[in-house]
Amino acid sequence: MKKKVVSLVLVSMMTASLFTGCLSSKQAPATKEEPKQEAKQEAKQEQKAEVKKDAKIIKISNGINEQHPAYLGSKEFERIVEEKTDGRYDIQVYANAQLGDDVKATQDVKMGTLEMVVTSASPLTGMAKEFMVFDLPFIVPNTKAADAIFDGPVGKKIGDTLDSKGIHLLAYYENGFRNLTNSAKEVKSPEDVKGLKIRTMENPIHLAAWKAMGANPTPMPFSEVFTAMQQHTIDGQENPVPTINLNKFYEVQKYMTMTGHVYGPHIMLISGKLWESLSDEDKKIFEEAAQESAKLNRAKNREMSESMVADLKAAGMTVTELTPEQQKAFQDAVQPVYTQFENEIGKELIAEFKAAIEAAK
Numbered sequence: 419m420k421k422k423v424v425s426l427v428l429v430s431m432m433t434a435s436l437f438t439g440c441l442s443s444k445q446a447p448a449t450k451e452e453p454k455q456e457a458k459q460e461a462k463q464e465q466k467a468e469v470k471k472d473a474k475i476i477k478i479s480n481g482i483n484e485q486h487p488a489y490l491g492s493k494e495f496e497r498i499v500e501e502k503t504d505g506r507y508d509i510q511v512y513a514n515a516q517l518g519d520d521v522k523a524t525q526d527v528k529m530g531t532l533e534m535v536v537t538s539a540s541p542l543t544g545m546a547k548e549f550m551v552f553d554l555p556f557i558v559p560n561t562k563a564a565d566a567i568f569d570g571p572v573g574k575k576i577g578d579t580l581d582s583k584g585i586h587l588l589a590y591y592e593n594g595f596r597n598l599t600n601s602a603k604e605v606k607s608p609e610d611v612k613g614l615k616i617r618t619m620e621n622p623i624h625l626a627a628w629k630a631m632g633a634n635p636t637p638m639p640f641s642e643v644f645t646a647m648q649q650h651t652i653d654g655q656e657n658p659v660p661t662i663n664l665n666k667f668y669e670v671q672k673y674m675t676m677t678g679h680v681y682g683p684h685i686m687l688i689s690g691k692l693w694e695s696l697s698d699e700d701k702k703i704f705e706e707a708a709q710e711s712a713k714l715n716r717a718k719n720r721e722m723s724e725s726m727v728a729d730l731k732a733a734g735m736t737v738t739e740l741t742p743e744q745q746k747a748f749q750d751a752v753q754p755v756y757t758q759f760e761n762e763i764g765k766e767l768i769a770e771f772k773a774a775i776e777a778a779k
């Protein structure tokens with residue numbers, strides 16, 4: 419009992435430090451962060467005291483750092499599963515692509531050499547083309563519509579396509595609305611994008627959309643993006659506000675335009691073989707923990723997407739909001755990708771997706 423209390427105190431201390439942004443990230447200097455890291459280690463050990471010695475280890479790969487909502491959600495999943503199974507599972511969350519970037523980690527989950535990953539859906543198009551419906555620019559208008567897709571029949575239908583590929587989708591997390599940043603100039607129109615070297619995720623729709631605007635897009639794994647911007651091999655990238663802020667992209671990017679051109683899910687995936695080996699009781703615990711953790715993840719992500727715009731401005735970025743007319747110019751510029759990809763994604767699925775969004779209005 420005492421241990422539990424200590425552990426709870428430490429965990430809440432740790433959570434508090436996550437929100438004040440004190441934990442070290444990849445780019446942060448290591449020295450002054452050390453005490454916080456120790457506290458974190460301690461918290462982890464205290465928590466692990468409740469995990470059984472022969473607990474089954476489940477590693478979860480995350481691409482971003484320990485302050486990101488994907489990590490906060492994964493830690494919530496860890497807490498719930500360990501508690502509800504009385505420590506029969508030892509869930510271990512690894513941040514900063516330590517276990518590999520999205521594509522590699524997901525391939526490992528498919529192979530069964532890694533248990534779980536929280537990944538963007540966009541780089542998985544080779545194995546999961548149905549998810550490409552999310553990559554159609556401007557298709558998801560707001561988070562209410564996103565929730566209707568995630569938690570309704572369309573989200574389930576898209577998620578279920580993974581089961582035949584050796585992967586099981588446990589929950590839809592939110593990555594969010596993607597915004598363009600760059601180091602060269604303020605962008606207010608698709609014309610301004612012409613000639614900019616933009617990093618995209620490894621996804622053909624994203625590539626085609628930026629090409630349609632006249633940019634020079636290059637696909638690249640996420641963990642290489644900061645350095646590529648620092649060394650000016652690329653001018654810019656696009657990501658949701660929490661990622662731009664937590665990864666300190668403001669150190670190497672001067673401009674952000676609130677394009678909101680794509681709404682991306684982060685999906686929580688588990689190896690199919692492992693999933694099939696679980697008892698019905700454990701499957702239920704995993705499912706419930708995943709759904710609970712998704713609630714936390716989405717709430718935090720929405721909070722940070724709003725509040726961190728001010729942080730980016732304070733860090734010296736020029737943040738450009740678009741008028742509805744300016745927004746429309748971007749929408750018009752990327753329209754060709756709809757006809758280009760509708761057959762590959764499936765016209766019927768796109769129609770179902772749009773109908774669910776309409777119904778959520």
Ligand code: TK8
Nearest residue numbers: 481482520537538619640
């Ligand atoms: C992190 C990625 C990231 C994504 C990207 O693993 O690659 O730009 O937005 O969140 O999934």
